[in-house]
Amino acid sequence: MKIRILKLDTVDSTNTEALKHARNGADEGLCIIARQQTAGRGRLGRTWVSEKDAGLYFSIVLRPKIEQAFFPLITLAAGIAVFDTLVSYGLEPDIKWVNDVMVGEKKISGILAETTESNFGSAVVLGIGINLNSANFPQELTDSATSLESEGVRIDLNELVKNLSGQIASRYELIHSSAGRREIIEEWKNRSTYFEGKHVRVKMGGEEIVGVTAGLEPNGALRLSVNGHERIIHTGDVENLRVSKSL
Ligand code: BTN
Numbered sequence: 001m002k003i004r005i006l007k008l009d010t011v012d013s014t015n016t017e018a019l020k021h022a023r024n025g026a027d028e029g030l031c032i033i034a035r036q037q038t039a040g041r042g043r044l045g046r047t048w049v050s051e052k053d054a055g056l057y058f059s060i061v062l063r064p065k066i067e068q069a070f071f072p073l074i075t076l077a078a079g080i081a082v083f084d085t086l087v088s089y090g091l092e093p094d095i096k097w098v099n100d101v102m103v104g105e106k107k108i109s110g111i112l113a114e115t116t117e118s119n120f121g122s123a124v125v126l127g128i129g130i131n132l133n134s135a136n137f138p139q140e141l142t143d144s145a146t147s148l149e150s151e152g153v154r155i156d157l158n159e160l161v162k163n164l165s166g167q168i169a170s171r172y173e174l175i176h177s178s179a180g181r182r183e184i185i186e187e188w189k190n191r192s193t194y195f196e197g198k199h200v201r202v203k204m205g206g207e208e209i210v211g212v213t214a215g216l217e218p219n220g221a222l223r224l225s226v227n228g229h230e231r232i233i234h235t236g237d238v239e240n241l242r243v244s245k246s247l
Pocket residue numbers: 012013014015016037039040041042043044046048056057058059099100109110111112127128129130
């Protein structure tokens with residue numbers, strides 16, 4: 001995949017911008033980055049706080065040639081890419097299913113994958129936010145989020161973008177073969193303490209279930225053991241119960 005970077009100053013959302021480019025026929029590998037987002041979006045309809053120069057706001061256009069059922073693996077692959085990028089800066093991250101990258105139980109990066117269809121075919125836009133500094137975090141984020149600056153890491157933004165896009169390109173290749181897809185699950189397992197044996201609460205719409213994680217399905221869905229029964233979770237918010245108890 002050939003990476004092409006388009007830098008913008010202010011945009012509503014780099015994902016929205018990348019979706020527009022995808023619908024207009026952009027090739028895969030186009031990356032949109034912005035210094036600021038006025039309507040940054042998170043998962044499940046949430047807002048992604050996007051103050052000027054306080055985060056990396058990054059979206060890449062992908063055109064995967066695989067069954068839609070495997071699309072969730074793109075998110076897992078992105079989590080691995082962010083994880084390895086952070087490790088290269090000396091951090092020790094964790095990945096909370098499905099796509100929150102954490103440092104010391106605080107969120108440092110989030111991932112939002114969205115799909116679109118047009119005459120040019122289907123596309124996936126993979127949006128990644130990485131907190132660069134926490135100076136202007138709103139009150140509600142100060143306990144639950146961290147940033148590279150708070151973790152004592154200084155970065156050169158161009159270098160960060162280069163590292164991250166390179167990591168994404170190499171992980172993304174893997175989703176196109178069944179051996180590669182198994183490798184993504186294996187790599188995710190090796191990086192996440194949430195893979196198995198973690199006591200969690202999962203919030204899915206109005207429903208909340210408590211259970212113990214028991215690995216991932218081949219498409220990246222989470223297996224949860226609930227009172228001895230297995231539940232397969234396709235979407236939801238996972239909370240580490242051991243941490244919330246000790247707070
Ligand atoms: C989440 O954890 O809820 C996902 C957050 C994703 C944020 C990124 S920032 C770049 C891209 N543009 C957006 O509007 N959202 C994603």
